[in-house]
Amino acid sequence: MAVGIKDLAREAGLSVATVSKALNEYADVSEETRQRVREIARLLNYQPNITARGLQSRRTSMVGLVIPTVEPHLSDDPYFLDLLAGIADEAAEHEFALLLTRCAPGPKERTCYQKIVRGRRVDGLIVVRTRSQDQRVAYLLEEGFPFVTFGRTDQGLDFPFVDVDGTQGVYDATRYLIGLGHRRIGFIAAPEGLMFGFHRQEGFRKAMEEAGLAMEPGLLARGDLTLQSGDVAMGQLLDKDPPPTAVVACNDLMALGAMRAAQKRGLWVGRDLAVVGFDDTHVAAHSRPSLTTVSQPIYDIGILLCRMLLQTLQGKPLEVRQILLRPALVIRESSGGTIS
Amino acid sequence: MAVGIKDLAREAGLSVATVSKALNEYADVSEETRQRVREIARLLNYQPNITARGLQSRRTSMVGLVIPTVEPHLSDDPYFLDLLAGIADEAAEHEFALLLTRCAPGPKERTCYQKIVRGRRVDGLIVVRTRSQDQRVAYLLEEGFPFVTFGRTDQGLDFPFVDVDGTQGVYDATRYLIGLGHRRIGFIAAPEGLMFGFHRQEGFRKAMEEAGLAMEPGLLARGDLTLQSGDVAMGQLLDKDPPPTAVVACNDLMALGAMRAAQKRGLWVGRDLAVVGFDDTHVAAHSRPSLTTVSQPIYDIGILLCRMLLQTLQGKPLEVRQILLRPALVIRESSGGTIS
């Protein structure tokens, strides 16, 4: 059933060595035999056994990605899919495949990475959603295993990454709100430890500080990135007296939850209250009101990540090891116009 | 750097054979040596080389999935991510990983599958978004390669699948609209050839026929599953005279597009016009108006698919080879109430 290189050799009356070399563009094979071998391979529909090749060449032609979400459903990050698409597309471009696993942050995570790294399951890894002290990054550096990350960390380590400047993004968004006349602005933060959450919150702090606006602890709520948690957090903010006139959420889903909470209380988002998100998820453009948010080119980031990883796998040093992209504020209805 | 089984053997003063057997629960190894080998493996942090093991055992411990979307962004199917999550979770449960690729339908598709199948890149495949005459299914059957599909086909072949009864789903939805008093109901179909699109359209036809309502060709539009195409299709439907009072779209994204088109014309969806989708994507619940749609347990389907595949890989025959799930109509705002 399965046709191996031996079958080709027998068919062609050659040795397996010659067949292998003919197929792999070696110089010491005559053009004639090369053609003949190719033809036979085509006829017999030969495809080299990837596993055997991998064992010999010590390469798997796979890049790995471990999705670090807690809950089973990945739905808290609709943009993950675009990231995957970008990575998979770029990988396919270079005859690589993507190995996908899921493992929640925690003690089992190290074991998961060890299996992949020491077991040589893939040639390189893409690490996403970096954390402040990220043991994954530390481990991979320690092992000398090739990887790139989406996001920076806070541990003074040097490694290749792509990141979006969340600080700048939220800074822009917050300044925009301030420019509209808002003074009491709330913030719905991400769980602690997540690097992107920290950066985004920094952007908020910076903008408020520059404007001479106090960051009241009461106007800071924290969610877990889900829509429901955004709803709850917004409830807390609106219970303050006086409540904020604008709210910045750390991601789109929480912003949508926040809008829902406001609407349940009879508030008209975009008029009575401004809401801004982050990610520019597909839902953002089609919610009602449509969501003002900060946009990042997530598909292209996937491409970029994969390209960087593949390049290091080829032994070529990267011209730019660390990339920080500037996101763009997308103004829609939820932030309303100037307030009185 | 990389510690192999030879290192363990040297360290333990045993042969590689014995070490291997000790680690793999063979009976002809004394309990004492087994413990000692285990301990050394733990200390040296040994992880067997997956590739080498795969070559010998002829198994990769991977299941494959080729995403068949045309455009680079996978965003036309937000629910894909949940499917992936289900598959990846169930795979991880059994120490399997998921190999992800992307390949648009077309001539290159066969090559893509050949690489995977003949190259033995994975142990089994999950095929999604089946088509009427699906060459992927035909090919895999022909090769005798293990697989399961999400969706049926129309070629009289016998293979294991999980599917959602789209006919029933749309039938229920259409009957609901008819019950509300609608008589002129439009349908936004999927591209031809897609099996799920056909089934859903069948449900529409059946419901209309049963109610004695003519299916005017003018009230049938076709999109490509994207939001934009739903917008365009709805434009065509609203240009009819008289226009439909209700529209069923083949998926949520087109339904959202349809709503947008209606709203651009000043129509109030849920009052002037009813719109129904299919999938119960996350956006459905949070659009304005929220979308009445047909819900399918996509994450659980992923689990189910993977479980079926893994079971056949273990050589155990499936008790149920073909599963047809009944979806549920979720009534929200976009379908409005009774019309006069």
Add this chain to the structure above:
DNA sequence: TCTTGACCCGAAAACGATTTCGGAGTATAA
């Protein structure tokens, strides 16, 4: 005629694990 080098090809050794098969040692039964 002999040497040299270019050109092709094949034998065999990897790669790192699993698995088969036989053998040594010891205990038990005859």
Add this chain to the structure above:
DNA sequence: TTATACTCCGAAATCGTTTTCGGGTCAAGA
């Protein structure tokens, strides 16, 4: 004491490729 069985271990084959290294052939040049 001998035969038998049982326990435990290791040598070697194996999986399907790639890659090294040496050898054979033939033509051109000395």
